[in-house]
Amino acid sequence: MATTSLEKNKIKFLLLEGIHPSAIELLNANGYTNVEHLSTALSEEELKEKIADVHFIGIRSRTQLTPKVLEAANKLIAVGCFCIGTNQVDLSSAQEKGIVVFNAPFSNTRSVAELVLAEAILLLRTIPAKNMKAHRGGWEKSAANAYEIRNKKIGIIGYGNIGSQLSVMSESLGMEVYFYDVVTKLPLGNATQLADMKSLLGLCDIVTLHVPETPSTKYMIGPDEIAAMKPGSVLINASRGTVVNIDALAEALRSQKLLGAAIDVFPVEPKSNTEEFISPLRGIDNVLLTPHIGGSTVEAQENIGKEVAEKLVKYSDNGTTITSVNFPEVGLPSHPGQHRILHIHKNIPGVLSEINRIFFENNINISGQFLDTKDKVGYVVIDVEAEQSQIALEKLQHVNGTIRCRVLY
Numbered sequence: 001m002a003t004t005s006l007e008k009n010k011i012k013f014l015l016l017e018g019i020h021p022s023a024i025e026l027l028n029a030n031g032y033t034n035v036e037h038l039s040t041a042l043s044e045e046e047l048k049e050k051i052a053d054v055h056f057i058g059i060r061s062r063t064q065l066t067p068k069v070l071e072a073a074n075k076l077i078a079v080g081c082f083c084i085g086t087n088q089v090d091l092s093s094a095q096e097k098g099i100v101v102f103n104a105p106f107s108n109t110r111s112v113a114e115l116v117l118a119e120a121i122l123l124l125r126t127i128p129a130k131n132m133k134a135h136r137g138g139w140e141k142s143a144a145n146a147y148e149i150r151n152k153k154i155g156i157i158g159y160g161n162i163g164s165q166l167s168v169m170s171e172s173l174g175m176e177v178y179f180y181d182v183v184t185k186l187p188l189g190n191a192t193q194l195a196d197m198k199s200l201l202g203l204c205d206i207v208t209l210h211v212p213e214t215p216s217t218k219y220m221i222g223p224d225e226i227a228a229m230k231p232g233s234v235l236i237n238a239s240r241g242t243v244v245n246i247d248a249l250a251e252a253l254r255s256q257k258l259l260g261a262a263i264d265v266f267p268v269e270p271k272s273n274t275e276e277f278i279s280p281l282r283g284i285d286n287v288l289l290t291p292h293i294g295g296s297t298v299e300a301q302e303n304i305g306k307e308v309a310e311k312l313v314k315y316s317d318n319g320t321t322i323t324s325v326n327f328p329e330v331g332l333p334s335h336p337g338q339h340r341i342l343h344i345h346k347n348i349p350g351v352l353s354e355i356n357r358i359f360f361e362n363n364i365n366i367s368g369q370f371l372d373t374k375d376k377v378g379y380v381v382i383d384v385e386a387e388q389s390q391i392a393l394e395k396l397q398h399v400n401g402t403i404r405c406r407v408l409y
């Protein structure tokens, strides 16, 4: 597929799931005014229809960009995940189609860490059950099963951007911090990395999960892991719903093996705020249930809106793919007076030499060239004199392995 860049007002953006208006403001300020903004996610069928004439799509965690949806996305240039998780996008199908995927790896991390800390305090005071009782007219003024978090042991599974921030905040409240991660990490403050997860589970009063959704984290907390947890400890999950076996957790809460739990993410989540939330955890008093709002604060959403919109603008204006999660990362200077050719191709030998042969044979001077590859794709960016870009575009689309080729003005 070969194209030249459209007028900015003809480049269509579709933003789903109530993405913060800061994204629209930034797009508009950069000349991208063709923006449709919906407050909900769409079903696969609706999305297949809607995505067909969209150049850029913005989603959060509910929109599933499956291979079938991407198959229908003939004009799609890039995806912006206005969140951290990218498990809702088939990243490898997107890569094979030359669609660049961006996310916001930092903007909501503080919000999640704050919520987890608040939940740890509430759970150790058995507030969820006392709160439920009071709503039903009960009154449980008692210190039984109510503890300070000072001097307690918190076990963080996944010591990335959220886990490590939580580590620092927990220590400042007087907690002992232990963590488990598949990667050896620099422990912040006095935190201790443990070599295996089971040791952490048997040691800690609070266990909190901060891993991504991957095959290795699927149901990593099941009946055996819950059995290995310290009796009377609490479990917090604000990572992904597939990380915990929810039936095993419900059983451990009913039997009071665990003092409590706080769960923000679920194996199946409602598609919209009007759909019913169904879970085996409903009705259990010592569990705090929240509707996947760990990162949903005004501050985080406003920052995410700007951060991801800016990445989409930079890619559209300039071809820059820095921080993309599925694409070679190429950081590019501006190209005043020049035309910029973006050539996305299969990562096979010989493509660059074929491109350079074409430039040589057609006497097209290259004023700048950038290349990187990742997994199955290669990305070459070439700056040329304006009057030579059309002939170059015409020739380059026939290079063996070409996925997409575009010219930016």
Ligand SMILES: NC(=O)c1ccc[n+]([C@@H]2O[C@H](COP(=O)([O-])OP(=O)(O)OC[C@H]3O[C@@H](n4cnc5c(N)ncnc54)[C@H](O)[C@@H]3O)[C@@H](O)[C@H]2O)c1
Pocket: 084, 085, 105, 108, 109, 112, 157, 158, 159, 160, 161, 162, 163, 180, 181, 182, 183, 210, 211, 212, 213, 214, 216, 217, 238, 239, 240, 264, 265, 292, 293, 294, 295, 296
């Ligand atoms: N509830 C919410 O609203 C909310 C908000 C933001 C993020 N999240 C979720 O939290 C996750 C973590 O976010 P982050 O920014 O800290 O991510 P991150 O990538 O910075 O950190 C993840 C850490 O998990 C580790 N890890 C991966 N697989 C592991 C395994 N099998 N066992 C142990 N450790 C493992 C990684 O090495 C890494 O250190 C995200 O992927 C997202 O799914 C949820």
Ligand SMILES: O=C(O)CC[C@@H](O)C(=O)O
Pocket: 060, 061, 062, 082, 083, 084, 085, 086, 108, 295
């Ligand atoms: O905003 C969302 O829908 C997802 C938030 C969170 O899970 C993330 O991955 O950043």
